[in-house]
Amino acid sequence: MGTYMNYNNMTKDDFDRILYARIKEENLESIVNIPGVYEIVSKHFGSDRLRNEEITQSIVKIPGVYEIVSKHFNNDILEMWEYEQYIKVKDIVEKIGLWNPEFQRTSVLLKLLNELIEVLYGTLDLKLDKYVNLRALPVREFFKDVVDKYSDYPIWTCDFEGSCLVGAEKFEIEPVDSILQRFEDDE
Template sequence: MARCMNYSKMTKDDFDRILYTRLNEETLQSIVKISGVSEIVSKYFNNDTLLNEETLQSIVSIPDVYDVVSRHFNNDILEVWEYEQYIKVKEIVERIELWNPEFQRTIVLLNLLNELTEIIYDTLDLKLDKYVNLRALPVREFHKESVEKYSSTYPIWTCDFEGSCLVGAEKFEIEPIDSIRHRFGDE
């Protein structure tokens, strides 16, 4: 089954950063040999000047050359950007796995999950459960019984040392354990 990458999330800065990194692997001659580039460049320079005095950056900055070169390297750029997104996901998942409710606040976990879901839903078009098992998140031992009791009827995933719980099915929020207990009639 094909996965659909949302490249509209790539910024111009991302595109240019990857393009110019990619151009560093090329020579001036290889860029000029790209179909359409030599015709544009020849309008600005004679061959001797071009080969002796110009840089890749100055060639790409010539009007219309940027567009031709961008199209030429577009697939390479998209592959690098997609790879970067997967690397970000991997790094965030590793940080989520290291989250410890005994001494870290739930807001840290919430921010990581929000960052992760933005990338995987909006950019990679994947599901959260492919990367994070919410039911396996650690719970502070002191609140473990309450979380287990209410999680069957309420989307409560974890609770930290302050009693701040990660809740929510579609959108994650933080809710105090005391509010959850009160809602279910426990005091």
């Protein structure tokens, strides 16, 4: 994919969820044939024959097998998790694109942007402007002149209540009245 992935942000729950989903795609024989698994499984079952009724998840719970199986499927798990992160980004970007300042609060947009930034910067090491053009965010028509006039501030958008999304490094919500007062005092 060409980007750096920060796999440190993958939780053990994420890893296990993907691992067990991946294991469900396998049959018992393919799991037991992973180098090192058969030896552990045969010791665990002793002289009992491994029954085909055993589910693959129960085999992985045998001490020592989880480590071997998770290493075996590690690349598949990482690829699936990376794919999930891109799907998450796409979903959030789509919701941002649907945000409407005529009837939705800026706090909704701020929450979406923070979620997107967390995935982009924390996991995918990508920049926000690759996915969201802040200058293209919709603005309530009533406040469009203010946003355009003070675009150096940076003020990105205002909602129906006059709550504006502002900030360069970190986004915040500021009332349009405060912005206008600050600039009127400077004039």
